[in-house]
Amino acid sequence: MSVTWRDDATIWLDGDCPVEDAEPLLRLLQSNPDSVVDWQTCSHLHSAVIQVLVIAQARMDGLPGSPFLRDHIAPLLMQANADKRAFEPRPEMPM
Amino acid sequence: MNEFLDQFLIESRELVEQATTDLLWLEAHPRDEHRLNEFLRALHTLKGAAGIVEFAAMAQTLHAAEDALSGVRSGQKALTQVLVTESLNCLDQISVWLDGIQADGEIPADAAAAAEATMALFRQTPVEAGATETLANWIEPLLAKFPSLAPASRVAIRYTPAIDCFFHGEDPLNAFSRLPGLLAMDLILREALPSLTDLAPYDCVFSIAALSLASTETLEQWVQAFGDSAEIVPLRAASSAPLPLLQQILQAQIELLEVEREASAPGIVPSIVRTAVNVLRHDGRMDEAGLIEKAAGETELGRQRTELLAALKHILRIEPRKEDHPSWAAGEVPVGTATRGVRVEFGRIDKLVKLISELIVVKNDIGYSADLARRTPERVLASKLKDQHAILDRLADQLQRSILDIRVFPLRQVFQRFPRLVREMATSLGKSARLVIEGEATEADKTIVEGLFEPLLHVLRNAIDHGVEQPEVRVAAGKQPTAIIFLRASRTSNQVIIEVEDDGNGIDADIVKQAAIQRRVVSPLAAASMTHEAIIDLIFEPGFSTTVETTALSGRGMGMEAVRTSIERLNGRVGVESAVGQGTIVRFSLPFTIMLTRIITVETAGQVFGIPVDAVVETITIPRQRISPIGRERAFIHRHRTIPLIRTTDIFGEVKKAHAEGDVNVVILRVDSEWAAMQVESFGTTMDVMLNPLEGVMAGMAGISGTSLLGDGRVLIVLDPQELVR
Numbered sequence: 001m002s003v004t005w006r007d008d009a010t011i012w013l014d015g016d017c018p019v020e021d022a023e024p025l026l027r028l029l030q031s032n033p034d035s036v037v038d039w040q041t042c043s044h045l046h047s048a049v050i051q052v053l054v055i056a057q058a059r060m061d062g063l064p065g066s067p068f069l070r071d072h073i074a075p076l077l078m079q080a081n082a083d084k085r086a087f088e089p090r091p092e093m094p095m
Numbered sequence: 096m097n098e099f100l101d102q103f104l105i106e107s108r109e110l111v112e113q114a115t116t117d118l119l120w121l122e123a124h125p126r127d128e129h130r131l132n133e134f135l136r137a138l139h140t141l142k143g144a145a146g147i148v149e150f151a152a153m154a155q156t157l158h159a160a161e162d163a164l165s166g167v168r169s170g171q172k173a174l175t176q177v178l179v180t181e182s183l184n185c186l187d188q189i190s191v192w193l194d195g196i197q198a199d200g201e202i203p204a205d206a207a208a209a210a211e212a213t214m215a216l217f218r219q220t221p222v223e224a225g226a227t228e229t230l231a232n233w234i235e236p237l238l239a240k241f242p243s244l245a246p247a248s249r250v251a252i253r254y255t256p257a258i259d260c261f262f263h264g265e266d267p268l269n270a271f272s273r274l275p276g277l278l279a280m281d282l283i284l285r286e287a288l289p290s291l292t293d294l295a296p297y298d299c300v301f302s303i304a305a306l307s308l309a310s311t312e313t314l315e316q317w318v319q320a321f322g323d324s325a326e327i328v329p330l331r332a333a334s335s336a337p338l339p340l341l342q343q344i345l346q347a348q349i350e351l352l353e354v355e356r357e358a359s360a361p362g363i364v365p366s367i368v369r370t371a372v373n374v375l376r377h378d379g380r381m382d383e384a385g386l387i388e389k390a391a392g393e394t395e396l397g398r399q400r401t402e403l404l405a406a407l408k409h410i411l412r413i414e415p416r417k418e419d420h421p422s423w424a425a426g427e428v429p430v431g432t433a434t435r436g437v438r439v440e441f442g443r444i445d446k447l448v449k450l451i452s453e454l455i456v457v458k459n460d461i462g463y464s465a466d467l468a469r470r471t472p473e474r475v476l477a478s479k480l481k482d483q484h485a486i487l488d489r490l491a492d493q494l495q496r497s498i499l500d501i502r503v504f505p506l507r508q509v510f511q512r513f514p515r516l517v518r519e520m521a522t523s524l525g526k527s528a529r530l531v532i533e534g535e536a537t538e539a540d541k542t543i544v545e546g547l548f549e550p551l552l553h554v555l556r557n558a559i560d561h562g563v564e565q566p567e568v569r570v571a572a573g574k575q576p577t578a579i580i581f582l583r584a585s586r587t588s589n590q591v592i593i594e595v596e597d598d599g600n601g602i603d604a605d606i607v608k609q610a611a612i613q614r615r616v617v618s619p620l621a622a623a624s625m626t627h628e629a630i631i632d633l634i635f636e637p638g639f640s641t642t643v644e645t646t647a648l649s650g651r652g653m654g655m656e657a658v659r660t661s662i663e664r665l666n667g668r669v670g671v672e673s674a675v676g677q678g679t680i681v682r683f684s685l686p687f688t689i690m691l692t693r694i695i696t697v698e699t700a701g702q703v704f705g706i707p708v709d710a711v712v713e714t715i716t717i718p719r720q721r722i723s724p725i726g727r728e729r730a731f732i733h734r735h736r737t738i739p740l741i742r743t744t745d746i747f748g749e750v751k752k753a754h755a756e757g758d759v760n761v762v763i764l765r766v767d768s769e770w771a772a773m774q775v776e777s778f779g780t781t782m783d784v785m786l787n788p789l790e791g792v793m794a795g796m797a798g799i800s801g802t803s804l805l806g807d808g809r810v811l812i813v814l815d816p817q818e819l820v821r
Contacts, residue, residue: 019261022296030291047268048261051301054282056291068272072280 002042003028009035010061013042013049022048029056036061045069053077057084100196103148107193110141111186112545118186119511122179123310125249125329135161135168141189150202152210153192159214160185173234173328176315180515181216188213233283234328237304241279248278248306250314254325255302267303275317276309312514319518319529319577342411344374349407352400364391364399371407383410447498452785454494456804458487459782463806504544506584506593507535512548513555513582520559527577528563528597530555537584539591543665543685547593550661550669554595554681555580557655562599562679572676574598586687593683602673604630614638631671632768635659663817666692668709668767692786694813696779696805697762703811704775705784705803710816712763712770714778719759731761731772738763738772741819766820773819786813 002017003025011028013021029035029052037053039045040062045053050073053060057080063070117134121127138161145153160182166172188209195203203209233253238245252274256267271280283302294300307314311329318325348367368391375384386409390402465480514530521528539547558580563569566576581596604627611617611633622630633639637656655669658681662669667685686692686709694705695714715733722731722740729740740761761772786801800815 019266019297022261026291026294026296033291044269046261047256047266047299048296050268050282051299052294052296054301055284055289055294057288068269072272072277073268076280076282 005032006038011035011037011058013037013039013045015041016044017042017046017049019046019048021046022052025049026052026056029058034059038062039064039069042066042069045073050076054080057081100148100200103144103150104193104197107141107144107189110137110144111189111193113137114141115183115186115512116508118179118182121174122176122329123312125174125311131168131174135164138164148202150192150206152202152206153189156185156188156210156213159217163217173330175329176311176327183512184216185213233302233304234330237279237281237306238330240281241306244278244306247308248330249276250307250309250311251304251328251330252307252314252318252325253283253302253304253328254318254321256299256321256324258298258300260299261297265299267299270320271303271305274305274307274309275313276307278306278308280305312511316514316529341374345371345407345411349404349411352404352407364403367403371403375410380410386410444498444501447501448785451491451495451498452787452803454487454491455785456806458484458491459804459806460808461487499540502541503538504541505535506537506539506544506547506591509544509547509551510535510582510584513551516552517555517559517580520556521563521578524559525565526559526563527566528559528580529577530580530582532582534584537586537591539685539687543591543667546661546665547683550658550683551582551593551595553655553658555582558595558597558599558679558681562597562601564600568600572600591685591687593685594680596678596680598678601675601677601679602631602634602671603675607631607633611636611639629768631673634671635669635767666707692801692813693781693783694811695762695781696811697760697773697775698777698779699773699775703779703805703809705811705813706762706764706773707800707813707816708781710764710766710820712765714760714762716758716760719757722759733763733772736770738770741771741773764816764820766817769820771820784811784813 002014003021004012004014005028006012009032011025011032013025017025033056035058037058038061042064043066054076058077059081060074060077063074114134114137117130117137120130121134124130138157142154142157142161145151145157163178164174164182167174167178172178191209192203192206195206234251237251238248241248254267254271256265257263260267268280268282271277274280281304283304285300285302289300309317311327314327318327348371351367352364368387371387372384375381375387386406387403390406391399461480461484465477465484468474468477468480471477510532514532517528517530559578563578563580564572564574569578570576579598581594583592583594583596585592608617608622608625608630611630612619612622616633616636616639617625625633634655635658639656655671659669662683662685665685667683670682670684671679672682673679692705693708695708695711696703696705698704717731717733722729725739728742730737731740732738760775760778762775762778763770763772765771784803786803789796789799789801798815798818799812801813803811803813805811
């Protein structure tokens with residue numbers, strides 16, 4: 001599986017994340033809403049996975065190598081996370 | 096037909112043509128305000144013309160169209176796909192009416208009903224406009240979100256995948272990574288923000304909105320895979336505020352200068368200079384007024400124009416406008432401007448055509464004299480005359496070519512309407528088909544470009560209705576569910592070849608044979624001896640149809656015969672090739688120009704006749720004994736083929752009683768799959784002639800397609816092989 005829970009409270013997305021990854025990722029984010037998602041080694045994200053990340057307003061760590069993810073998906077995820085932090089009483093440091 | 100209607104027809108056809116070209120241009124370049132205004136002006140003029148001839152239905156229809164489009168001019172509404180389609184439908188309807196008037200000489204009686212139907216379409220558009228409003232709801236934020244990319248964006252696109260699309264293997268976001276010209280992408284959630292706890296991870300709850308710099312047409316094609324749930328909205332320049340008065344005036348001067356560049360109208364330049372200088376001074380822009388005066392100081396007329404244009408453009412800061420038209424830079428010829436560059440009155444071209452035909456007569460005349468002189472002692476004179484002939488020949492050739500070029504248009508003009516039509520036709524039959532156009536830059540005579548729409552539409556309809564199978568049938572046969580139909584154009588030395596090729600189920604010769612026998616198109620006996628090609632050719636016969644039921648598209652008895660008739664009217668030929676299970680190719684071979692015909696001259700009954708070379712297979716001399724009487728007719732066998740001899744007496748009157756012995760000269764003709772031969776006294780030469788159509792009492796004479804003049808002043812009658820062979 002390309003979605004793994006790391007000991008440093010990070011969700012790690014690695015390589016090609018197919019549609020089946022949406023459910024385990026959602027479960028991890030439901031139980032650890034403040035966790036950081038490390039997607040630097042991710043090469044492909046299925047739409048269902050992206051959807052989970054957007055709705056969870058996940059905090060993403062770093063940038064992946066894929067130009068499409070970097071140029072078009074990363075801004076969406078950053079925007080979603082920024083929206084979330086705007087409503088939090090104590091904003092965290094920006095990425 | 097009364098004089099008014101005559102004039103109305105000529106004008107309206109031009110306007111419909113102009114409006115159609117404008118509309119298609121606007122579809123791909125929605126920000127071109129100049130063209131938008133031209134288009135609306137054409138509609139308005141059409142409406143006025145309809146009013147003059149008291150054609151109320153047409154005036155009302157155009158009024159409805161203007162109403163629907165008025166929001167576009169003010170920038171409140173985008174020129175949506177729907178609006179373009181409906182406007183095209185409206186123009187089509189007007190063309191149908193114009194055809195009706197041409198045929199009957201009066202305004203069609205049933206026009207009111209058709210008008211009502213067309214107007215109903217436009218009345219639905221406000222509903223669409225409502226949709227446009229909601230479209231605007233997503234476009235505005237999208238543009239606001241990517242302010243730096245917004246100016247470069249030509250098209251906004253939104254796709255709302257089905258909620259269960261993930262289960263069908265769709266990956267819409269990644270599909271958009273392949274969107275042509277993708278500039279920016281946004282994801283819009285259907286609800287404000289669904290709670291994470293209730294989220295069903297395999298339900299797709301978003302729409303994708305994107306900005307692209309590709310053309311609407313490209314995206315239309317690309318988006319077909321997504322079906323109806325994708326919307327494409329061409330973007331117009333955000334600021335559609337009218338230019339300030341000063342700029343408008345200067346702009347008008349530029350246009351005047353550009354239009355007048357060709358014509359030598361020296362009077363116009365001083366008035367342009369005066370106007371420009373005055374408005375600039377009035378606005379306190381003395382330096383710039385000085386620029387204009389300096390440019391006007393040029394003494395040489397051509398340079399003066401160039402300088403003035405440069406100065407005016409400099410003042411308006413519109414010189415480097417290339418970024419407005421990125422596609423031009425890529426070498427693509429802008430359709431509209433390329434063909435709009437010269438607006439020549441048709442009457443003038445026809446005058447030129449007459450002139451050139453006279454010039455050709457003179458050319459032939461000199462050639463004739465040269466021949467004559469060679470037989471006399473004055474050999475010197477002969478060689479001189481020959482030289483002159485060569486020069487005149489070259490001149491005439493060049494002049495002819497350049498004149499014919501005025502009438503030449505790219506086939507793109509007719510081709511570009513088909514991708515949408517094909518999609519619509521396929522959808523209406525529950526099929527999926529994609530049109531691939533090749534060689535649309537190929538050029539052909541105006542008459543041919545204009546005359547191609549109907550036959551091509553017919554062939555494409557047939558391909559979709561009879562050729563392309565239902566998607567499941569295709570998949571079962573191991574084909575892609577979406578059929579691909581090629582529309583190709585190419586040019587050989589003097590012919591334009593147009594092909595429509597589909598990868599459908601092909602034509603089954605057995606079914607064609609059965610249907611042809613059933614419908615008494617051919618006798619069972621004759622059918623039995625026919626070749627595969629000849630049987631497939633039967634689909635062009637009058638009254639032929641294999642369909643029992645009438646579908647929405649075809650099967651109304653207006654079969655391929657109509658196609659053949661229209662193509663033959665353009666002096667072209669139609670052929671068909673088909674392999675069962677693999678597809679069908681329908682091929683039109685058309686002359687590049689319809690005015691120049693290559694003929695071979697023959698002499699019979701003391702007269703010279705021309706026969707178009709296209710139809711001539713061979714000229715041979717055969718022994719008289721080989722001709723045998725068959726019933727009342729005569730025929731001979733040549734290369735294992737029985738060729739009937741046309742009774743020339745029917746056409747040309749009594750032929751001199753020839754000797755009973757000796758050889759006979761015959762010209763073997765072939766039209767489609769029909770063969771025939773014509774007995775002649777002698778063969779002449781081949782030559783290119785300008786055909787003058789038959790006029791007055793001779794008009795409509797069967798068997799003759801036109802006349803021309805020979806070098807010795809005799810009238811050359813050019814025969815119509817089609818009439819002869821049948």
